[in-house]
């Protein structure tokens with residue numbers, strides 16, 4: 001069992017360095033009792049970074065996956081790259097923060113864009129994914145290119161002054177009655193989820209999510225939209241990229 005230590009609060013998603021104990025040693029990797037490495041899921045790629053003994057040997061973490069309650073950190077080189085670890089010993093983890101922070105910026109911007117696309121067109125996001133500095137959204141119907149400047153204006157208005165991004169844990173029944181549950185309703189919640197972890201962008205959006213997000217829209221920075229692309233099934237693809245650094249340096 002691995003505690004997902006990045007989950008409970010907004011600040012927890014900003015932890016870049018941590019210590020945890022080894023609880024299992026699968027081939028080529030390690031399972032810890034807690035981790036701040038995000039495992040691949042929900043369209044968000046996994047974190048990378050290093051693990052090792054404090055002030056000792058370190059190995060590169062190239063893949064993080066969740067299997068049931070365990071999060072596995074796979075090392076570069078697989079079994080050959082593994083340092084001689086013992087069950088119960090303490091390791092220090094260090095995240096590749098540039099990669100993770102880009103994912104947080106993309107993910108928070110995606111919630112916002114999905115929320116505004118729904119508010120302006122009624123189109124719902126059925127899928128979203130991120131890779132390096134790019135977010136790809138699939139909407140459940142066609143959208144016009146004229147939507148793009150409106151989304152850009154909306155984002156600009158939400159960044160200055162910045163809006164808080166927070167987490168609420170709502171009873172499932174309460175969330176399902178919420179008017180905004182319709183905007184994310186194409187992605188079914190697993191049946192056992194109750195309460196629901198809902199990410200709120202102050203004044204703009206609410207969406208259930210287990211990913212990592214910014215504390216404020218002011219950290220998103222500039223994004224550029226590509227022309228919407230129609231999909232064969234009647235939906236459309238909306239893509240945007242981060243085009244510069246964040247407006248203010250984040251603090252851990």
Ligand SMILES: [Zn+2]
Pocket residue numbers: 107111199208209210211212213
């Ligand atoms: Zn999210």
